[in-house]
Amino acid sequence: MLSFHELPPFGKTIVTALFFIAFSLGICLIFAEYAKKYRLPKILLIVANLTSYTAMLLYATSLRSARLQKPVSAIAEAFCEWPVFILIQVLIIIFLYHSFVIIKEISYKKKTLTQSSIKEGIDKLSSGLCYYHDSGRIILMNSKMDSLSHSIFGRDLQNADLFLKNLREGLASPSVAVLSTDSQPTLRLPDGSAWMFTHSRLDNINQLVATDITHLQNIADELENKNEQLKALNLRLKKYGENVDELTREKERLEIKARIHRELGQALLASRRFLLSNNEEDDAPVERWQRIIALLHKEAVTQEDEKPIAMLTRAAKAMGINLEITGKLPLEHNVQLMFVQAAAEALTNAISHAGAKTLYMSFLHDVYDYIAQFTNDGAPPAAKIVEGGGLSSLRQKIEREGGTMIVDSHPEFTLTVILPMKGGDDK
Amino acid sequence: MIKVLLVEDDHMARQLLEIYINKSEKYTLAGSAESAMFAEAFCHTHQVDLILMDVYTAMNANGIDAAADIKKHLPHIKIVVITSQPECSYIERARAAGVDSFWYKSATAEEIISIMDRTLAGESIYPDTTPELQLGNTLSESFSERELEVLRLVVAGYTDAVIAEKLFISIPTVKTHIQNMKNRTGFRNRTELAVRARECGLIISDRKKDS
Structure with a gap:
């Protein structure tokens, strides 16, 4: 069988170089496989590399011995006596294994997402995305979110918690319109686009998503x-x-x-x-x-006065009731109408329950309200007045206008109506 | 002589009715009031056998509401409510208020006196239907009860959301009713629909009822 010593010098160099190549390739593959979960491929690569390294070293030593024309290492000399055929087979096995690892690595790269591919992927999202710890330290963020931070606050996004807090407080650049500052802050940027920020919690990290709601807005x-x-x-x-x-x-x-x-x-x-x-x-x-x-x-x-108070006066006169008015009826039409309606109700009560002959009406106002009070000279109520159809209907009308109605039964029947002042009166 | 209280806000209509009453041999005018809010008080101070009352009277006082109060306290007084408005809900509301008779002002003097006679005789006179009104390309009777309810709130100026809330229906249902009414009448928008419905008297806004 042909040994290494018997090979021509060119053949010796080629074999040694092939072992060097196998060794170098093995080193690269070990680095590539280092972070992987499975141990066996790593052990096999180490074994293959040790084999390549040993063979390369021993052949290189033998080549040096040949150049010096004196044996440098007995082990190397003994190794070089081995049949080259076996070593070539070992070399082929090593290369085959390396090829297998390379193919597997390419397939793994194709099928597996790496950190950079995730980053690359989220950068292509049209929405802004940011994952961060409770302290605000960013774990992962895409370029859109960073660009939004620049547009809104004019600086990089470095603390996501602070960023969200500022959004919720509406502390944006003057050129940014804050549309909402609640749990989902919404802003309109100078370019006209509208963005809504949504915070959610995923296990122990925070997710902040910025959604383009321009169309929706x-x-x-x-x-x-x-x-x-x-x-x-x-x-x-x-x-x-x-x-x-x-x-x-x-x-x-x-x-x-x-x-x-x-x-x-x-x-x-x-x-x-x-x-x-x-x-x-x-x-x-x-x-x-x-x-x-x-x-x-x-x-x-006939030329009748159609003012509410004139109608009330005519009606009271027709009923034989005397009206005694203190103060001035407000000029606001609605207030006047409401007070005369109250007067009509007071008039009905004065006649039907008290047998009165005079209805006393007093009108006054303070800074905020108009106040009207109605009493009569009839008999005071025997018991507390229970509001029936007329009074309760009047109460509804007054309260609908934002006013208050008070009915007192003692010492005499008194109807008080308070209406808020809405302007337009000369007081 | 039967004593009549006349409640009518328009002085010309009131004078015409006063003449009808005074010219009749059976009736005499107990008094006149411009607003229904004075009617009950008047009945307490005067002897009144019958009230001839308009629906819409001065100071936004509704004759039907006043009639309900009078019937509660003075049930012996007969009440005839008259109106010039063909508002579809008036008849139903008058019945609910206990109004004895209900008729339209377009009636002649003889017809009105006849209704008053029959009411005093114990009859309750109500028209069988409301006057038929032309609203755009359709007649008022083509509207369903629900459509009229929606239309009433449109006329009152409420938004679809408020109408839906008040009638316990969805907003799309309100929109569908309005669209159906627009399609049948041929009106271009809700404003035109509301304005025409109000103008022809099909719907009269009643602030108390519509609020």
Whole structure:
């Protein structure tokens, strides 16, 4: 069998170089496999490397001996006597194993996520992402989150806990619009994009996600605008509803006028018929004319004051009740209306329960409220007044206007109404 | 003579009705009031056998609500409520308030006096239906009860969310009702629908009822 010594010098160098290559490759693979979980591949690589190293060392020593022409090491000389065929086989096995490890490593790299691939992956996310410890120390963060930190605070994100705290307190750059500072802070950046930050806890670490809600925010803004428009529209509709009451009355008056006009025409016809027939017993035309004249006469002479207080005065007079007013009725129409409604209720109670002849009304105000008080000269209530239909309906109306109603039964019936001042009065 | 209290805010209508009453042989005017809120007090100070009362009276006082109070304290007084408004809910509300008779102001003097006669005789006179109203491309009777409820709140100026909350229905249901009404009437938007419904008298906003 051919030994190393019997090889030509070129063959010796090639074999030695192949063992050197196997050794070098083995060293690289050991580093690659070092962090892996399984031990066997690592042990096999070490064995292969030791074999390669030993063979390389012994052959190199033999080559040195040949150059010096004197034996340097007896072990090396003995080793070189071994058949080269066996060593070539060992070399092939080592290379085959290294090839297997390399293929496995490539496959592993393809199938396994590394830290850098995770970083690369999250950097490509359109959302901002940051994982951090309770202290705020960042574990992993993508470039979007860092860029958001620059846009919002003008600096790198170094402490995520502080970053979130500042977001929740709305401490952003002046160019950033803070839309919400609650548990999910939302901001609009100078470029018009809107971002919502959501914090959650994963086991013992914190996750902060920044979501681009520009589209959602634009829709919400549009919806808000539409709602504002709708509110304004509904307010106009309410105002219209109030004005249309007058329009309805006008329509009603027009209908009555048309009826009078028709009656006038009929009276003229009846009169003509009466004159032509000369029937003196027919008094229908006279009745018709009396009715029309009465209406036209009343219409001409009556000019009634339509102010609520004037209506109250007329009604009280018709009932034989004297009104004694202290102070000045506020000029605000709603307040005036509410006070006169209360007066009407007090009037009803004074007549039906107390047999009163005079209703006392006093109006005053302080800085914030208008106050009206109603009493009467009738008999005081025998027992505490239980609010019925009229009083409870009045209470509802007053409370709907933000006011207060107080009913006292002793020592005499007193109805007090307090309404908040909304401006518009000269006091 | 039967004593009548007339409650009507419009002076011309009031004068016309006063003449009808005074010209009749059977009735005499006990008094007139512009607002329903004075009606009960008047009945305590005067002998009144019958009240002829408008629905919508001065100072936002509703004749039907006042009638309910009067019927509670003075049940012997007959009440005839009259209106010029075809508001669909008035008849139902008048019945619930215990109003003896209900009619429209468009009636002639003879018809009104006849209704008063029959009411005193113990009859309860109510129209079978509300006047039919043209609303856009459709008639008022084509609206369902629920649609009228929604329309009433639209006229009162409430948003869809508030209407849904008040009627215990969802917002999409409110939108569907409004859309259906717009489709049938041919009106372009809710404002036009509300304005026309209010103008023709199908819906009269009642702040007390609608709030």
